[in-house]
Amino acid sequence: MMRTTNKSINRRDWLKTTALFTGGLTMLPPVLQGLQAAPTASEAAVTSLVSSGLSANGLTGLQADAALEPRISGVLKARLFANENPFGPSPVAKKAITDTLDNGYQYPFMLLKDLEAKICAYEGLDAKMLMTSAGSSPLLLGTAITLLGNGGNIVSADPTYDDLPTRCEKIKATWIKVPLKPDYTHDLDAMEKAINKDTRLVYICNPNNPTGTIVDVAKLKDFCERVSKKVPVFVDEAYIDYLPDPAATTLIESVKKGQNLIIARTFSKVYGLAGLRIGYVIAQPAMIDLLGEYAASGGYALSLPAITAALASYNDKAFIAEVKKKMEASKSFLYETLKSEGYTYIPSHTNFVMFPLKMEGPRFVEEMMKRGVGLRNWKLNNEDWCRISIGRMDEMQAFAAAFKELS
Template identity: 50%
Template structure:
């Protein structure tokens, strides 16, 4: 326990400084197996072995024909954002004291919430770290789906937490009932990524809201809505209204996806002021965002003409990918995000290496005794490059 506390303390100091799916029944049974517990100081084999986006990018040939490993929006940022960024450059030597509240007010007005309930940062990553630091304690645990986005729980593990992984349902969706049953006296946080990464699946909005309402009475719930802008009705799905009034709910959003700001870095959480005060102890949120990024975000926030256009092109590329997979005899998990997960017929690392040799970067996973590939949705020329390479090795 002493070692766990030491690791946690060091990390805190560092943070302050810095179609259908016809799979066999046996496979579906494995999906609904018992939760897996990863103990403090260890990482699961899939996480430890899988290449991260950074590793792939640094090892990739330059230029790539298709950069399909990082869930980015290749159509952005929009022209309004680019112009605002350029216009902000002459005064970028100044701290953006006025820009931060201006963007916060825009978000608050659109969502119908109070400005004091919003915390901005340079992407959602610093906020995930802050939550991991704040809610972790030696001997505690964090509950997630399996597989799901691993940023927050993997950091909690390094701080002495246990990571309780609850297998997905037969439809590869978060099993909310099983996640609720997994909660015990040591649970410090339940993490919900919806739509989920890497599966791209989304849970029923009413069921999720009821789940969060119940669970938040027992433990804090962190809802990651990074991909919510790809849904037909984001406003009808988001849990921001719940976070606006419940101190045990945190909702994270990002500009990194549909807005095309992955390289510009901007995200935020919505929760109660007292929780925001605690999170700010673990992240330099206010001073972590550049003046140019803020200018671009202010110019493009809720620009429906651009967002709808980018979404339309994303959906067209995704439908093209579906057709390619079906023609080659592959199934896939129907996706509500800007990526698609499908089972492959060779070892994952071998598959991604062969695709990379052909100038196409993708990611792989292994779960349920199956190798999987995740393809981020790109421009149509990138999807065509994927198709050409895929047909050679499929």
């Protein structure tokens, strides 16, 4: 679905979009019509949200990863803190980028239309059910402003990818955190019980970041079918391509059945395009229109190289299989390293792994950084944990050498 309007947030846009909330929602599904009576978010609240990526507990999402880089001293031997695909974009994507550089003076509207048509054809979607943007971040921001700009609460697991929930907190919404089960998976029953009259959104990251666990597919589909009748459910599938059979796990079919879900996908992970910034959401057309008021999307939000690379590599099964093969080899090496040093870990379905530490998390990260290995630490169940992204084999070997000095 092409959008050529500037979605930057300013006073004029806020005045214009007031009409959307007061009279433009009459054709929306019942759950979305509930937004009609609520006032729009204050301009001050949104300005605060847009200008800051900080949460009450520190940095969120990409900001937290980026904040580690200035602390690096010496040579970084292993960049294992950002859940990137260290094997890079596919050769086809790289060639496509260089072949289109001469057209860099052009706005990429038509090329984006081709990419969106390719995604819709593969997934069996109506074009009005898709919105593309520069990675997931603008889409998460747009969702926060649209659905929680009036207040209310968002329900999610804890811990999970906190970009969307912390953005909601920035506009004075409440984040209801539901602890994971003992096996570190989502507690769907507890999440459903946590929903109340003020809940505006339920967020599920599947596979989950930072634990790398997945939700039982049948239970998740049943949960979404029930809950989406009362409140929208956002299912973040950023890491789904790392699963053996993504098609068996995705909730896209549930959207096609008419359920009020928002499914997020990205080219940042298995496709190796994190630096180019491109992603998309799939939802009901009415929800796409609603999100489009505040989520930067379309030809003005995406660069020509990003669209070109995504179009060339989308659903490249041979490339994806090769990436997963290399990733699994590196992950197996990591598992063996941890076990040999007497450490446990959470078995992961993604390109990152969490394991409990035997020293304070910040100190561990600092000591590993001194040895040229960048990592992230977490507090889980009041204990110190490390989340390590899966790197190339040479990076995993660098981790193992440094880790053995501290373990």
